Amino acid sequence: MTAYRLSAGGLVDRTNRMDFKFDGRTMSGLSGDTLASALLANDQLLVGRSFKYHRPRGIVTAGPSEPNALVTIGQGSRSDPNTKATVAELYAGLDARSQNRWPSLKHDVGALNNLLSPFLSAGFYYKTFMWPAAFWEKVYEPIIRRAAGLGRAVLERDPETYEKVWAHCDLLVVGAGPTGLMAARTAGRAGLRVILADEDFRPGGSLLSETVEIDGMPAPAFAETLLAELRSLPNVTIMPRTTVFGWYDDNVFGAVERVQKHVAQPQAKLPVERLWRIVAKRALLATGAEERPLVFGGNDRPGVMMASAVSTYANRFGVASGKSVAIFTNGGTGYRTAADLAAQGIEIAVIIDSRADADDVAPTGTRVIRSGSVTDTKGKHRVSGIVVERSGFEDTIACDAVAMSGGWNPVIHLACQRGAKAVWSPELNSFLAPDVGNGLAVAGAAAGIYSLAACLSDGAGKAAAIIADLGFSAVSDVLPSVSGEIDPSFTALWYAPGAKAKAFVDFQNDVHVKDLGLALREGFGHVEHAKRYTTNGMATDQGKLSGINATGLLAAMQGISPADVGTTTFRPFYTPVAFGALAGTSRDEHAAPVRKSPLYNWAQKNGAVFVDSGLWYRPAWFARDGERTWRQSTDREVLNVRQNVGICDVSTLGKIEIFGRDAAEFLNRLYCNAFLKLPVGKARYGLMLREDGMVYDDGTTSRLSSEHFFMTTTTALAGGVMSHMEYCAQVLWPDLKVRFCSSTDQWAQMAIAGPKARHVVQALVEDDVSDAAFPFLAAQAVTLKGGLKGRLFRISFSGELAYELAVPAWFGEAVADAAMEEGRAHGICAYGLEALNVLRLEKGHVTHAEFDGRVTPDDAGFGRMVSAQKSDFIGKRLSTRYGLTAADRMQMVGLKPVEADKTFRAGAHLLREGAKPSTLNDQGYVSSAGFSPTLGHDIALAFLKSGRERYGERVVVWDKLGGTETVAEVCHPVFVDPGNAKLNS
Amino acid sequence: MSKTYISRHPLESRIPADPGIRAVDHLEVPQRVAIATVMAAEGGDAFVAAALAAAGDLSLRFVAPGEWLALSQLDTPEILQRNLSLLLAEAAHIVDQSDGRVLLRLSGPNVRRILAKGIATDLHPNVFEVGTSSNVLCGHISVNLARTGENEFEVIVMRSFAESLFDDLKTMGREFDLSVGFST
Amino acid sequence: MASLISCPHCGTRPKEEFSIRGDASVLRPDPEASDEAWNDYVHIRANPRGRYREHWQHVAGCRRWLVVERDTMTHEVYSVTDGAVAAREAAR
């Protein structure tokens, strides 16, 4: 027994015991504990294994920089790997397991790596595993890969929920320690909208671990007083358990709130974690400082901890880290810990001070070794003693814990995330935050101010400056008085001399001093090279503890200043954030919104099988009893449309109402074909190009009155075309008198197609729809029987006699029902996208399978449609480029199999008969293919080099991916009704 | 043959006929609102804005410079369209959107906390004042948001997105036991 | 810049409400301009590090195209102008 719970003290609730499990063993902790403090209270020093050498490791810190005490919490789909025990809030029933060990934490086979460590020095991967050549891929790499990682991700569906929220404030204070609390109070009293965020479950920061008195109160009580006032202010929001992880452009901060990570059974109506996007006019970093480890021989033995952590465990959690604690320090903090231990009655084995002339006062009777160095530690799974050297004399001193203090680093992470580099302060022996403008200020220990009294004053002062800057007036304030402070200043010590064992810099990744030396020797001395070569700072703590020492060591080894070495780049996330929290509710079926057509219910009633099409769900086919495959349904639907009549939902096409004196001119510039003279009451097929001359989209546009047009776009590009038109109208031609808006959602639109379509349409509308009164491409407002107003268009994608009827969306279902009813006598059927695709394929009509963004109008056979008369339209000039008019371009053709029972599919490539497959011999590809029930064999549209000259030629449809080769005849791409007799009937 | 077609509210399948107990935070869906897009013709922005503002029986929602949604809870779409045409004549283009939009009304003490889960705009009472309206993104869906009372907001969404938005709002309100129902 | 854009019509909005098209300083040439002028317009970009004018559309808001003048290194925004206003100015 070494570590233990003190009999009294701390901010834990001794009346509320909580049982939890570690590696299957039941242990007991208290409400207010972290998992780490509870483990220590149970004398569990060994908590993990390091990454490379699998060395036994214990708790080092009491906070988010913990490199060693990583555990998996929870079971099955609720397990969280790599959770830091030092920040995990204890709850009854918590189930934690150690990681990266097999078969057990105590007996780990992987520890053999430790014996091989001479071969596993920095960069060893790159020099080795190359012989014999074939072995890397087959033998070495799989072994290395299997050794990867720490915790295990189960990759099962997470049963819990997450959400995201936006918040706005005048001032965001990051950190609710002494500085942050004072800043929030000052700003809150002045009436600013303040958000005070703190990563701990209990706000107060270092005040929770302090033994000084403030305004005559113990520090934690003082914190509670400030918090009580803040809670009473409606303009102040306190957010505990909230880590601000990133600082983004325009003072937007990302923060994650652990809403229910500390409960065994989360409530279903609340998320477990919540992502906050905080838009802050100003922000104040009051993130405090991080204690710096000392780099000495054997410094990774379980029981070696940060001095401040030893103090925190004693003062805040009422836990002694050992019965006899040795302290190794280069500054005042070691003496503070000594005082804390003495106050709790814990034995201090020795204080080793690296400095010769320090005048810090040790507790009475404590042995102090000045100018001393720890060169090694004793013990196996926990420390049992230290080897101390002073002026060439060596001494072994028994102890069961070591508190180390290498000084302090301001926590400046957020301030350095947007490109500005940390600035070295020779006075403070630390990197300080750069000046990043007035959006973000830094205060207190985060600004290198280590005296508590000064922090309280700095927090209030910096807040006052922000208050004035934002035009508020500060309420005058009396600063609290502090008694009993210890001066935490220190002298830099990058490396404790005389190490007799590996002296670790990065604990988790097992980077020790010699690795950095090797990196330097091999030319990897740049701080980024050294990081990448040795992996120093790349572990889950991202170098919070190791970065500064690596910089210091690289500087010392080269005899230069740490300023000349610099730091590696600080990047989000300050501490790791779960995918789930960053994704929020936008996942699974809710990854994107669903758009539903007004005819969705109608389709569903009629047996539709839906397929997603962009954000929409559209009917793919309408299964009837006895049909077992989509092909059966589709073939029936196609034949029925060709022979009788069918009805299809086309509501998802983009619809745009265009008005204005210059509407026609606008369209004329937008489309490559002419629109100026489109008569009122007529629709026209239009082809829109990109400015580079390639086809962008197609559709029909109808002239409903002289200054009112109605455009349809494809479903896929409805949004894109709208944006393109807005760009043209607003940016390119702002002086054209044209206005437009989308009416896609206003109309339910149905295509009624087939030789008997007219009977159905005439039964629905009052107006005369005969060919004479309403010929092909007629377009006008109509009145349905009963008075409902709609629009009717005589356009056809299927190639049949066809109408598109549009009615106000809420009436869509009823009208479609009526159409089915009226059509029953004519054999009407509903048809879906699959049938529509076959119908258009038979007719040689194109879709985005053909218009894939690399196709010119001429490639697709629309060359003559492009107006030569118009002086300008989008895409005109660049469509004349050499490569876009070259004779060997691929042109759209039809294909039919030479043997009628042979099939082919889209994506196959084309070869000349007898030609060897090669990129050079590649003649083109199939863009769309399918079985034509009308013709009784497969047909395809394809793009073939100089294709229009090659009708009648045989080509090989080469589908190596599918293992087929089919001989096909090149033909005209219109397979059905090339004379348009049906269309015009 | 003459027919009377029945119109269906796009959220019919989502909202129970029996609304149950109304919570303090409530999502109310009016059955039918006449909505039209009004686009001022070139140069007519100021005139149209003034004319619309003067027409007392309309609710106006800002969409873009020279573009608004005009709402009427009383008139039919046809009457709204006719009234707007009479009012604005050549000065504006009017497009009926009554079938293309769905209006939802959120109210209650936690309404801002609910909306903040989807909307980035600062909805603080002093910032987003009563009468303010604007198109905003709610989650992944673009909507028109208006503050219509102390703790009341109206959201207008495109018909095809209505179910998705409705589901999203319910999820956003789950924490506060948000209740839903058609207007009675 | 890239977190928030102050739309001149709608106020400050998050990046999610916008789509981005590219360089706003290139002007569509006269139909009769040279091939080179047209190729430059469609394909050639100055791509400065520093001050830059870029077209953003407030797609989830007013749907206006905006010219966002900003710094491509610091991401600071200098101004946001309605695209039509900027186009008329440029044409002058």
Place this chain on the structure above:
Amino acid sequence: MRYSAFSIVKNALTGNVNWKPAWRQPEPKPFYDIIIVGGGGHGLATAYYLAKEFGLKNIAVLEKGYLGSGNVGRNTTIVRSNYMLPGNEPFYEFSMKLWEGMEQDLNYNAMLSQRGIINLYHNDGQRDAYIRRGNAMWMEGVPAELLDRAALKKMLPFLNFDHARFPIMGGLLQKRGGTARHDAVAWGYARAADRLGVYLLQNCEVTGIRRENGVVTGVETSRGFIGCSKLGLAAAGNTSRVGQMADLKLPIESHVLQAFVTEGLKPAIDHVITYGAGHFYISQSDKGGLVFGAEIDGYNSYAQRGNLATVEHVMEEGVTMIPGLSRVRVLRSWGGVMDMSMDGSPIISHTPIDNLYLNCGWCYGGFKATPASGWCFAHLIAKNESHPVARFLRLDRFERGYPIDEHGAGPQPNLH
């Protein structure tokens, strides 16, 4: 010093204190026959192949920061040759073959891991496009397989088969695709080039390109003027800035692409997987971190950092593709500056200036191209003619109307 089993053992037993620097830190000479601007993967590979394959000497690589400080050290390490268009596929397959022999060639282990890359498809249109692509690969002799849903389910059971907004229907597999250790590629080429006498000049920023009578005579640098007979630019991310020094008009925009890594995890994802209903892609590194990314932020930027909105979008796609990622914690995000070209394909080309050569426009796919880019650029510089597999990657293809547009998105860089 050559790395061998013998040298490893010998050094291990002597405390690893006798390893020699991987490359020299030389002072610049006043003149080189060839100067390559950019000490990233492409520039270093170019120098290496110039020396090794084309027997040239007196070459320098100028790097403004440290070697490999650009995108070669900040990408998601994916190696593949699964392209569709004839302008691209032969080039990337040439690259793939060079990857496969790289370790032995360089005597440096870049840890190529051919674990297979799978591109998921979610609808018929995507499937057809992948069939077209897979067949284009086979045309070039590159094996590809189309997996259906059942095969995929067996191989990647953790994908979201039951609750995906856009159902996963299948995938296109290239088994030879995979990953490599990105930094090591730069270091391997640097070390090998150095051994062949190439001068690697770090902290040597080019500030001007000196021209006389229409040809380049040398470069002004932060370490003084350095003359040359031929100048090759391989400064992706900063191409426009360097190109401007020679008044080049370039079809390039710089965009930021973010990448991410999770905490180290035991092996969980064995392939490189790309999401078809978005841009998400993921693989697991040999250290255990899941390395992933998705689309570019969308705005022009030279800052090597991105924005939260994109981060969230990437995570949404990730969790939707693999629901079990939900509780995995993301450790770090970073940004690289992409040379986005007008058609999404790269440029290895002559320029209007006779002795100035250009290598740029890698968009977000430059890493996999590193060896072939180096080889082909070296070929162009050494022989003054394009390597056959890179002959379509010309700078003038835009004005001539021969874009190589894999996505069919047209001349708007942020759509590629």
